[in-house]
Amino acid sequence: DGGITQSPKYLFRKEGQNVTLSCEQNLNHDAMYWYRQDPGQGLRLIYYSQIVNDFQKGDIAEGYSVSREKKESFPLTVTSAQKNPTAFYLCASSYAGTGEYEQYFGPGTRLTVT
């Protein structure tokens, strides 16, 4: 089955710790995305990558970092610099990053930082 996996589904961390969220896809998509979802704010783009070893900041990249060493994987690190990291995080991928193609989403990771 082709799709996107995110792990874990729920993640708890103490304030001041970095945490990495996993995202893997086997759809052979070139483009991958990370979104943050907060109540009443829809999806906000954190980072996106259109090709391996290249990525761009989205609207709310501060306090986050990513890597794209493999086509299939696009992990997101939430650093201690992120002021309000508790949120629901969605990873997505698409055939290309041109806005033309449907984005396929993973099941999400709920991060709680206390």
Place this chain on the structure above:
Amino acid sequence: AQTVTQSQPEMSVQEAETVTLSCTYDTSESNYYLFWYKQPPSRQMILVIRQEAYKQQNATENRFSVNFQKAAKSFSLKISDSQLGDTAMYFCAFGNNDMRFGAGTRLTVKP
């Protein structure tokens, strides 16, 4: 930058009735793509329908159809014969180089 506005934070509809969700967007581009995504309580986002701006014909997918008004920059979603499984958050999205999402409309289908 393109913006997407969904002016109805919450809506409800009786089972088997029809409901229309509104979406407007702002862009200076002539070619772009519009999407409606559904996020049920499981939080798994799935595509409902897609519209290409250069096509005048409104897209339809079974009980879901859109009313695309390019001049008015409006892209509403009509759900016919609403079912309990249609209860979800619905997001309108605009695609041109990247993708922009609206804030969403929470739809509740009542039995």
